[in-house]
Structure formats: C-alpha cells, structure tokens
Amino acid sequence: MDKNSYLLILFLHLSVTMPPAAAAKPSAIYAFGDSVFDAGNNNKLATICRADHAPYGVDFPGGSATGRFSNGKLPGDILISDYSIKELLPPYAEAAAEADELLTGATFASACSGFDDLTAAEVGVHNLGRQFKNFQKAFVRMEEKLGIEKAAAAVGNALFLVSGGANDMMDNYYALPPTTRAKYSLPAYHDKLLKNLEKFVMKLYKAGAKRLAVIGLAPLGCLPMDVTSNWPPLQNANVTNAGDFFRRECRSKHNSDAQEYNAKLEARVKKMMVDMPKIKIVYMDIFNPIMDMINKPNEFGFKTTLQGCCGTGAIELGPLCSLLSITCHERSEYVFWDAAHPTETTYNYLTKIFKDKVLPNLLK
Numbered sequence: 493m494d495k496n497s498y499l500l501i502l503f504l505h506l507s508v509t510m511p512p513a514a515a516a517k518p519s520a521i522y523a524f525g526d527s528v529f530d531a532g533n534n535n536k537l538a539t540i541c542r543a544d545h546a547p548y549g550v551d552f553p554g555g556s557a558t559g560r561f562s563n564g565k566l567p568g569d570i571l572i573s574d575y576s577i578k579e580l581l582p583p584y585a586e587a588a589a590e591a592d593e594l595l596t597g598a599t600f601a602s603a604c605s606g607f608d609d610l611t612a613a614e615v616g617v618h619n620l621g622r623q624f625k626n627f628q629k630a631f632v633r634m635e636e637k638l639g640i641e642k643a644a645a646a647v648g649n650a651l652f653l654v655s656g657g658a659n660d661m662m663d664n665y666y667a668l669p670p671t672t673r674a675k676y677s678l679p680a681y682h683d684k685l686l687k688n689l690e691k692f693v694m695k696l697y698k699a700g701a702k703r704l705a706v707i708g709l710a711p712l713g714c715l716p717m718d719v720t721s722n723w724p725p726l727q728n729a730n731v732t733n734a735g736d737f738f739r740r741e742c743r744s745k746h747n748s749d750a751q752e753y754n755a756k757l758e759a760r761v762k763k764m765m766v767d768m769p770k771i772k773i774v775y776m777d778i779f780n781p782i783m784d785m786i787n788k789p790n791e792f793g794f795k796t797t798l799q800g801c802c803g804t805g806a807i808e809l810g811p812l813c814s815l816l817s818i819t820c821h822e823r824s825e826y827v828f829w830d831a832a833h834p835t836e837t838t839y840n841y842l843t844k845i846f847k848d849k850v851l852p853n854l855l856k
Contacts, residue, residue, distance in 0.1 A: 517575050517855060518651035518703070522598040523568045524623050524692075527603035527654035527833060528707060531566060532559025532583040534603050539616040540810050541604035541695070547802060547819045551836055561585065561603055561809075563829045565803065568599050568653060570843040584626050591637035594630045595646045606660035607685040607692075610672070614663065620656075620692045649701040655707040656690070657677030658671070658755060660685055662712060662832075682753045686760045697768045703854050705846070707776045708757055709750040711783050717831035719798045720806040727837070734830035740798045742786070747779075754779055774847055774854045785827050785838065792841060795825040802830045809833065 527541075535544045535558075542559065543549075549557035551564035560566050568581035577596050577747035584600045587593040596670070601616035605611065612619035634643035665672050665681055676684060693704065712718060722743040754777065761775045761818040786797045799805030803817035820826060829835040834842070 507692075518577070518649060520577065520595060520646050520650040521568060521572045521575075521581055521653065522597055522647075522650050522701075523581060523599040523653040523655075524620065524626065524627075524832040525601045525653075526605050526687065527561040527566045527601070528640045528652060528655035529566060529581070529599045529601035530559065530561065530603040531568065531581060531599050531601075532584070533585045533599070533601060534617055535559045535583075537602075537616060537618075541615050541617050542810065543603065543813075545811075546815050547813065547817065551823060553580075559603075559641060561722055561830070561833040562690040562836055562839065563823050565839065567697050567839050567843045567846070568597075570840060571651075571653075571847065572597055574749070574774055574843075574847060584630060588626075588630065588633065594634050595638060595642070596740065597650065597735050598630060600624075600626050600630075601655070604659050604663070605656065606658070606664070607656045607688040608660045608672075609688075611664045612661045622689070624692065624695050624699075627645040630697070644700060648702050648847070650701070650703070651851075652696055652704040653707070654699045654704065656689065657685055657709050657757075658712060661709070661746075661749065661753075662718070664713070672768070678749060678752070684754055685753070689757075690760060690764055693764055693771075693773070695767065697771050699813050702771055703796070704771060704773045705850065705854060706757065706761060706773065707774050708778060710778050711742065711747045711786070713746035713780070714786055714798060715832050716798060716800045716805055716828050717807055717809065718743050718746055720839050742798070750779060772854050776841055776850055781842055781845055782827070782834075782838070783842065789827070793824065793837075795822070796820075797827045799826075800830045800832075801835065805831065807831050 510711060520843050534542050543561045544559045545557050549560060551840040552558060573579055581597055581599050582593060584598045587598045600623040604615045604617045605619055609619045631643055677697045678856060696704065719740050719742060761773050764773050785792050785794060789797050790797065800808060800842045801823050802808045802813040808817055809832050813830045823835055824837045826835050
C-alpha cells in the first residue's frame with residue numbers, strides 16, 4: 493500500500509471514529525460542480541469553457557479575468573468572505589501547493605461540467621470523478637504539512653457546496669444531435685443525474701463531509717441563450733407581426749423541466765439524509781428567486797432581465813464574450829452577465845438568501 497492510500501484510509505477512520513464537533517460557522521468551504529463555483533480550474537485546460545479573458549472579471553478585485561464566469565465574484569467568494577474565513581474561494585488549480593490555503597477552502601468545480609460524465613467529456617473539462625480525486629489530493633497535501641487530525645477537523649467542520657445539472661440539460665439533453673434524448677426520456681434522464689449526484693455525495697460523506705448544500709436548477713428557459721433559441725422567427729418562418737418578431741420571452745417548457753427536476757432533487761435530498769445519517773444536506777432553490785428578479789425587476793434594481801450584459805446579450809458566452817464585444821456600462825442593472833451566467837449583483841442576492849434562510853438549518 494502506498495503512502496497516499498494509507499493516509500486516506502487513516503483519514504476515513506478518523507472521520508468516523510472521531511467526528512469533530514459542528515461549528516457555529518464553517519471553518520472552510522469546499523465547492524464542486526460547474527461554473528457557479530469554478531474560479532479558474534479550467535484556465536489551463538484545452539477547452540472552450542474558459543473565462544480567463546476580458547471582459548470577464550471587469551468588476552472583480554483588480555479588474556482581472558480569473559476564470560470566473562461573471563463580471564465579478566461568485567457565490568463561493570461571497571460566502572467565504574461573509575463568514576470571515578478569507579476574501580476569496582480559490583481554485584484548486586492555484587491552491588494545490590499551499591496546505592494552509594487548502595485548509596480554509598478551495599473550489600474543485602469545472603465550468604461546463606455536470607452530473608453526467610458525457611457532459612464534461614464533450615468539452616474536455618473535469619467531471620465529478622476528477623474533481624473528487626483532486627479533493628483527495630488536497631487532503632493528502634494538508635495531512636502531510638499540517639497533520640491528520642488538523643486536516644480531518646477542517647473537512648469535518650467545512651461547508652460543502654455542489655452545483656450541477658444545467659449543462660447536462662442545456663448542452664446534452666436539449667442539444668443537437670439528440671443522442672441523449674433518443675436514449676432517455678426526460679424523467680429517466682433526471683433520474684440518471686440524481687443517481688450520479690447521490691453517488692458523489694456518498695463519496696464526500698465517506699470522506700468526512702458533515703454539512704452539504706446542493707444547488708438546484710435555475711429557470712433554464714430564461715437564460716438569454718435559451719430565450720434567443722426561442723425567438724419567434726427561429727420557431728416560425730411565417731412570422732409577420734413586428735411585435736412577435738422582436739419579442740423575447742422565456743421558454744416555458746424548459747422552465748417546467750427545471751421545476752420537475754428540482755422537485756425530484758428536494759425529495760432525493762431527504763432520502764440521502766436517511767441513507768447518510770451523519771451528514772446534514774440542504775437544497776438551495778435558485779429557480780424561484782431568479783424568477784422573482786425577472787418578473788419583478790424593479791424590486792431588485794434591475795432594468796434588463798432576458799439579455800446578457802456582454803455583446804448583444806443573446807448568444808455571447810465563453811470565447812464569444814470577448815474584448816470584441818460591446819459590454820453594457822450599468823452591469824448592476826442586468827440579471828445576466830453573459831448569455832448563460834448571472835451578474836455579481838444577481839449572485840449577491842442569491843447568496844444572501846442562501847446565507848440568511850437556508851444555511852442556518854445546516855449550521856445549527
């Protein structure tokens with residue numbers, strides 16, 4: 493048995509026999525999944541799913557494009573700062589060598605990933621399996637430099653965050669050619685995603701995770717790129733009404749699909765709590781808060797809801813959102829930064845709801 497395998501087995505033993513007492517607030521944050529939490533892990537990958545170029549990060553400290561798919565901070569950054577742990581949640585790709593940095597948290601998420609391994613494979617990013625292996629490496633690094641008990645305590649008192657499913661639906665299930673749709677009905681594909689999620693949560697549970705939050709799906713039909721694909725002239729070549737020609741509206745079917753998935757996710761969270769009695773898990777609803785922002789923008793200070801700030805706001809994201817794109821000036825007035833990702837302002841609202849209304853149930 494090699495040293496790394498021995499250390500992991502010892503860690504698992506300690507996490508079961510010597511569980512650290514729950515803290516009033518997390519001592520670290522570890523995040524997994526997709527672009528909601530990816531702070532730059534894709535930057536050195538050969539993939540189009542990168543945000544390490546302007547105008548991404550225009551409102552980030554220093555105005556730098558770090559790989560975060562937004563104009564500023566992500567929910568992991570906001571939370572870890574609000575809990576006074578540290579200023580930002582760093583990507584594992586940058587924090588891997590620093591044991592002290594890993595001890596207080598890192599994100600292992602990879603933009604464009606999902607709960608279906610095919611989703612990540614299609615664009616060359618890290619699936620959940622690779623993300624978990626990186627987490628294991630992080631633990632070994634902490635143990636080597638700081639000791640097994642300190643590393644285990646950090647993990648046991650940490651908040652774990654998981655986001656996924658949107659890329660599986662948008663880039664895999666809805667995309668052409670319809671290979672996934674030919675193989676799975678919508679309910680069957682939802683079940684596949686949730687089964688894979690549960691397997692991943694079980695891995696985290698066995699690795700010592702005690703508190704975990706799973707993010708549900710946003711209103712997929714209101715993402716600017718989906719609104720654009722729902723544009724009347726693309727759906728009906730005989731459109732003659734000028735009002736219909738310029739109309740942008742959410743794709744109701746995709747929104748109802750997301751709601752169906754979220755209902756199943758809530759039920760699956762309850763099941764996981766029964767199957768894994770030593771872990772607390774909460775479901776984070778972002779569908780309804782984002783719909784509130786879209787339907788009642790004035791209450792939040794928004795003026796533009798179904799177009800992104802970058803470029804035309806219709807299709808630009810990743811490499812299409814670049815210095816060649818004309819970017820809006822009042823970014824805080826937009827719900828979406830690019831054609832798929834929220835602005836920092838939207839993330840601030842979502843994170844406040846999460847911290848004030850959901851996390852207290854997890855941390856008490």
